[in-house]
Amino acid sequence: MKRVKAACITQTLHFLLKEDLGHDYAVKVVQEEVKKYKTGLDKNGTKYKILSEKELEDGSVMIEIKKQYNTSPVGNYLD
Numbered sequence: 649m650k651r652v653k654a655a656c657i658t659q660t661l662h663f664l665l666k667e668d669l670g671h672d673y674a675v676k677v678v679q680e681e682v683k684k685y686k687t688g689l690d691k692n693g694t695k696y697k698i699l700s701e702k703e704l705e706d707g708s709v710m711i712e713i714k715k716q717y718n719t720s721p722v723g724n725y726l727d
Contacts, residue, residue, distance in 0.1 A: 654723025656714050658699075661685075663709040675707035682709050689715065697726045 663681050665674040682701075689696050696715035703709050716722050 652720050654725060655717040655720035656722055656725040657717045658712070658714045661711045661713065663711070665706060665708050671707065678707065678709055682711065695722050695726055 663678045663685075665671070665678055667674075669677060694716050696713055699712040699714055701709065701711045714726060
């Protein structure tokens, strides 16, 4: 028998600009989307650690995140 003692997932997320919007508005939409994503993690009680967050030249945002996998315990992955 096996049991998951700790589990996390590392993701690189690229929040892209929507092409059918003006550039300035598209950048604002992306920033709101990033904020909504982080708020959703907090609201759901997902444990996470942002490893890096960069705004790219075009205004899109790249986030590297390590987060809790489902509801598994995170052990010392987020230390």
